[in-house]
Amino acid sequence: MYKLLHELQVELGERSYPIIIGKGMLGEFDLSGYVGGSQVMIVTNDVVAPMYLEKAKASFPGKTIDALVLPDGEKHKDWQTLNLIFDALLENQHTRKTTLVALGGGVIGDMTGFAAACYQRGVPFIQIPTTLLSQVDSSVGGKTGINHPLGKNMVGAFHQPEVVLIDTDSLQTLPPREVSAGLAEVIKYGLIRDTAFLDWLEQAMGQLVAFDSEALGEAIFRSCACKADVVGQDERESGIRATLNLGHTFGHAIETFAGYGNWLHGEAVGTGMIMAADLSLREGSINRADYDRVVRIVLKAGLPSQPPEQMTPADFMSLMAVDKKNVDGKLRLVLLKAVGEAEVTSEASPENLKATLNAFCYQDN
Amino acid sequence: MYKLLHELQVELGERSYPIIIGKGMLGEFDLSGYVGGSQVMIVTNDVVAPMYLEKAKASFPGKTIDALVLPDGEKHKDWQTLNLIFDALLENQHTRKTTLVALGGGVIGDMTGFAAACYQRGVPFIQIPTTLLSQVDSSVGGKTGINHPLGKNMVGAFHQPEVVLIDTDSLQTLPPREVSAGLAEVIKYGLIRDTAFLDWLEQAMGQLVAFDSEALGEAIFRSCACKADVVGQDERESGIRATLNLGHTFGHAIETFAGYGNWLHGEAVGTGMIMAADLSLREGSINRADYDRVVRIVLKAGLPSQPPEQMTPADFMSLMAVDKKNVDGKLRLVLLKAVGEAEVTSEASPENLKATLNAFCYQDN
Numbered sequence: 001m002y003k004l005l006h007e008l009q010v011e012l013g014e015r016s017y018p019i020i021i022g023k024g025m026l027g028e029f030d031l032s033g034y035v036g037g038s039q040v041m042i043v044t045n046d047v048v049a050p051m052y053l054e055k056a057k058a059s060f061p062g063k064t065i066d067a068l069v070l071p072d073g074e075k076h077k078d079w080q081t082l083n084l085i086f087d088a089l090l091e092n093q094h095t096r097k098t099t100l101v102a103l104g105g106g107v108i109g110d111m112t113g114f115a116a117a118c119y120q121r122g123v124p125f126i127q128i129p130t131t132l133l134s135q136v137d138s139s140v141g142g143k144t145g146i147n148h149p150l151g152k153n154m155v156g157a158f159h160q161p162e163v164v165l166i167d168t169d170s171l172q173t174l175p176p177r178e179v180s181a182g183l184a185e186v187i188k189y190g191l192i193r194d195t196a197f198l199d200w201l202e203q204a205m206g207q208l209v210a211f212d213s214e215a216l217g218e219a220i221f222r223s224c225a226c227k228a229d230v231v232g233q234d235e236r237e238s239g240i241r242a243t244l245n246l247g248h249t250f251g252h253a254i255e256t257f258a259g260y261g262n263w264l265h266g267e268a269v270g271t272g273m274i275m276a277a278d279l280s281l282r283e284g285s286i287n288r289a290d291y292d293r294v295v296r297i298v299l300k301a302g303l304p305s306q307p308p309e310q311m312t313p314a315d316f317m318s319l320m321a322v323d324k325k326n327v328d329g330k331l332r333l334v335l336l337k338a339v340g341e342a343e344v345t346s347e348a349s350p351e352n353l354k355a356t357l358n359a360f361c362y363q364d365n
Numbered sequence: 366m367y368k369l370l371h372e373l374q375v376e377l378g379e380r381s382y383p384i385i386i387g388k389g390m391l392g393e394f395d396l397s398g399y400v401g402g403s404q405v406m407i408v409t410n411d412v413v414a415p416m417y418l419e420k421a422k423a424s425f426p427g428k429t430i431d432a433l434v435l436p437d438g439e440k441h442k443d444w445q446t447l448n449l450i451f452d453a454l455l456e457n458q459h460t461r462k463t464t465l466v467a468l469g470g471g472v473i474g475d476m477t478g479f480a481a482a483c484y485q486r487g488v489p490f491i492q493i494p495t496t497l498l499s500q501v502d503s504s505v506g507g508k509t510g511i512n513h514p515l516g517k518n519m520v521g522a523f524h525q526p527e528v529v530l531i532d533t534d535s536l537q538t539l540p541p542r543e544v545s546a547g548l549a550e551v552i553k554y555g556l557i558r559d560t561a562f563l564d565w566l567e568q569a570m571g572q573l574v575a576f577d578s579e580a581l582g583e584a585i586f587r588s589c590a591c592k593a594d595v596v597g598q599d600e601r602e603s604g605i606r607a608t609l610n611l612g613h614t615f616g617h618a619i620e621t622f623a624g625y626g627n628w629l630h631g632e633a634v635g636t637g638m639i640m641a642a643d644l645s646l647r648e649g650s651i652n653r654a655d656y657d658r659v660v661r662i663v664l665k666a667g668l669p670s671q672p673p674e675q676m677t678p679a680d681f682m683s684l685m686a687v688d689k690k691n692v693d694g695k696l697r698l699v700l701l702k703a704v705g706e707a708e709v710t711s712e713a714s715p716e717n718l719k720a721t722l723n724a725f726c727y728q729d730n
Contacts, residue, residue, distance in 0.1 A: 079444055090515035093686065118483075121510060121521045122601075145486060150455035156486045157522065236487075321458065 002028040005168070006221040010140060011232040015160040019140065019224050021217060025167040026128070027055030032062055034126055034163045037097030040065045043085055043112040044103040045072040048130055051173055056103045056128060059165070066092045070108070074265070077107045077147045085115040096120040099162070105131035105178075106138040106265065110156070113144030117159035127161045130170040132182025132216070133266050136189075136223035139164045141231040141241075152252050158236060166224075168217050176209070180302035181266025183208060184247075186219050187297055188273060189226035192243050195340035197222050198297070205300045243342040246334040247272030253319035254307050263308070270303030275360055280336040282352040290339045306360055313357035313364075367393040370533070371586040375505060376597040380525040384505065384589050386582060390532040391493070392420030397427055399491055399528045402462030405430045408450055408477040409468040410437040413495055416538055421468045421493060424530070431457045435473070439630070442472045442512045450480040461485040464527070470496035470543075471503040471630065475521070478509030482524035492526045495535040497547025497581070498631050501554075501588035504529045506596040506606075517617050523601060531589075533582050541574070545667035546631025548573060549612075551584050552662055553638060554591035557608045560705035562587050563662070570665045608707040611699040612637030618684035619672050628673070635668030640725055645701040647717040655704045671725055678722035678729070 006021040022029065040063045044053055049069045057065050068088040070081055089098065100123060102112035109127055116125035129139040145156020171179065183205075190198030200222075201208075207215040227244065234241040251272030255263055277294040280286045299305055307316075320331060330346040331353075337343050358364075371386040387394065405428045409418055414434045422430050433453040435446055454463065465488060467477035474492055481490035494504040510521020536544065548570075555563030565587075566573075572580040592609065599606040616637030620628055642659040645651045664670060672681075685696060695711040696718075702708050723729075 079448060083444060086513055086520055087515075090513060090519060118510075118520045118522060120519060121508065121523055143486065145483075148451055148455060150452075154455060154485060155451055155483045157483060158486055 005217045008221070008225055008228060010160075010228040012142075012160060012235055015142075015235075017161055017163055019164040019166065019228070021166045021168070021221055021224070023168050023213065023217070025165055026052055026170065027058035029059060029165060030061060031059045031126060031163065031165060035060060035063055035099045036124060037095070037099065038064050039094050039098040040101060041085075041089060041092070041094055041098060042067040042101040042103055043070065043108060043115070044068070045070050045105075045108055047072040048104045048108070052103060052130060052170065056101065059128075060101075066094070070111075072107075074107055074147070075259075077111055079146065082111055082115060082146055085112065086119060089115075089119055094119075094123075096123055098123050100125040101128060102126070103128045103130065104134070105129065106134040109134050109138050110144050110153070111146060113142070113159050113161070114146060114156050117144055117157035122159070124162050125159070127164040129164065129166060131174060132171055132179050132220070133185060133264075135166045135171075135220050136182060137185040137227070139166070140224050140227040142235070152255060166220060168213050168220070171216055172211060172213075176302065177264065177267075179209065179211065180270075181264040183219075183301040184266035184270040184273070184298070184303055186223050187301060188244070188246050188269065189223050190297075191273065191294065191336065191339060192246050192334075192342035193230070193340060194222070194226055197226070198340060202297060202300075205297065209300075209302055242332070242344045243334050245344075246336070246342050247274075247276050249320055249331075249333055250275040250307075250316070253316050254311065256319050257311050257315050258308050263304075267304050270298045270301065271305055271307055271360075274298055274305050275307075275356055276334060277336055278359060279333070279348060279352055279356040282355055283335060283348060285335060285337050286339065290336070293339060294336075306362075309362045311361055311363065313354065313361050316357050316361070370582045373586070373590055373593060375525075375593040377507075377525060377600055380507075380600075382526055382528055384529040384531065384593070386531040386533070386586055386589070388533050388578065388582070390530055391417055391535065392423035394424060394530060395426060396424045396491060396528065396530060400425060400428055400464045401489060402460070402464065403429050404459050404463040405466060406450075406454060406457070406459055406463060407432040407466040407468055408435065408473060408480070409433070410435050410470075410473055412437040413469045413473070417468060417495060417535065421466065424493075425466075431459070435476075437472075439472055439512070440624075442476055444511065447476055447480060447511055450477065451484060454480075454484055459484075459488075461488055463488050465490040466493060467491070468493045468495065469499070470494065471499040474499050474503050475509050475518070476511060478507070478524050478526065479511060479521050482509055482522035487524070489527050490524070492529040494529065494531060496539060497536055497544050497585070498550060498629075500531045500536075500585050501547060502550040502592070504531070505589050505592040507600070517620060531585060533578050533585070536578075536581055537576060541667065542629065542632075544574065544576065545635075546629040548584075548666040549631035549635040549638070549663070549668055551588050552666060553609070553611050553634065554588050556638065556659065556701065556704060557611050557699075557707035558595070558705065559587070559591055562591070563705060567662060567665075570662065574665075574667055607697070607709045608699055610709075611701070611707050612639075612641050614685055614696075614698055615640040615672075615681070618681050619676070621684050622676050622680050623673050628669075632669050635663045635666065636670055636672055636725075639663055639670050640672075640721055641699060642701055643724060644698070644713060644717055644721045647720055648700060648713060650700060650702050651704065655701070658704060659701075671727075674727045676726055676728065678719065678726050681722050681726070
């Protein structure tokens, strides 16, 4: 029998949906009430399928279930793989009343959500995220999409799920590196808006990296609550939602430079948050002790603190210029005003930015 | 100097937008007030570009304008061509404040609109439809998308434009066959909801097929007003909007069978409307005189009245089963309750449907 740990509601008017967090949920918790029609298509990957696909099917009693198993990995978050979802839907004659189910990490969630946004101009979908990163980040807020050779997540849609089901048991099979990557986003919530949560994380980090179920459940709940609160205020990222991108502009540049999939997203965000903190320090927004606190918690989570050795300041500048957070040519960055408070600004001094890049890159231009 | 003929508003709450109809508009009428940022990307095709691209550019004074010329034709309404738009946007560092402009017929409008819906999860776009079909149909209502080998428009989004600019002068360069195809949708509006408009069309059809500017302007305005009214009541096609699909289920089957682009969409809809009228007659909803009236006006517009010679009833059945208007396996059709009134039904008798298919197909199963 499952054990329900937490439940919260993402408030988005008629697009509101619940996030259900528990232990032993998969296959035990009945999701069929969230399926409007009779058809379900579960999309997963070849790593997750052997462990969880049959269990996931058991969560939809009474429905006609098809399943599609995609190759695992960020490098498959592309048109070709997305099209396999449309092929499967059409070959199995799924109508516009079908429900798609994303069973896997962020790549599966983003692609399946985008497929749901586009199939016959939009069908419902359900998220069952199985990695820490996807549980605390990509399953909340409705951002979906795929990568383009010239930039990450450049093609996509906002499309909210009907429900998100998080089973903490699925974390027990994750490699430690992926848990660390997920913790980068967890730390981010503390840094941008919740000092009390950051205090708790500094205490609990040892348990978190040791896969302690209870600690992980609490971290997921508080992260989702942070993100749900932000997204509820600003679904389309016209304002406060952009602060969720702390570390992401530097991080995306690192991911693109390294080639998708070589650095995990969370690893790049970990280093990116340290770089953003460094720039915040140079801008005079935070002090040295704040900066050290950021570095310490990122390192304690087992995350890297420097970009790839071959990467130059010029690489950063060129890769950040096409980052989608830029508006009309100005480089927008999320910086810390304090530990627990972030701001979006296009006004960071170019000299300070250059100094940060020089300090973090092994190579000159 | 341009001459403004008509202006109407599509009422969709915060997504409302105007349709501006006139003579000599392109290059003369200033659209820059509808562009939020500084960047514009005009997407057009290799038939339209030589005639209208430079003029279109002149409608955006003060903006940074890029242009992309795609190959012409329905067969290019696919992933590969759509990706060329994303490539061009990223190569030219277009940000999320860019505006896309669709200059061309329905294929350009649907693809450019879908690219706008997906680029960086959604950017604004403007429609400048240059064919009669796109002016009276696809430029109103926000349906965007691409084809899949297993079905037309199977992948897409609802995405409303900022403004639609219709220049009746652009019709003067159209082949007669394309004007006829556009008239199929014009006739449709009369058949489903506006008997007075149908009366007028029966009088004016001779002028319309002779490219009379004033008659065409009037037909466009009344068609757009019909469609804007329907879409305003039901943006996401949960109810009345589905009546706009009169003739389309049969028509899509014809288009798919013939191979995209061999039959024009409007030609297939013309034949499809006659088949729908035939089924309505067999169902006892309309009488023989009504049916004859439908056949007469479709023929007068220069449209075909029978499906391709090689097409069998079995072809129809198999191609209609995956049509996206079906909900949970039931074949939904738009039928006439009277001339000027349509209904969506899943209750048509299978025997009558079979009789209609047998009557229209040259071949048996």
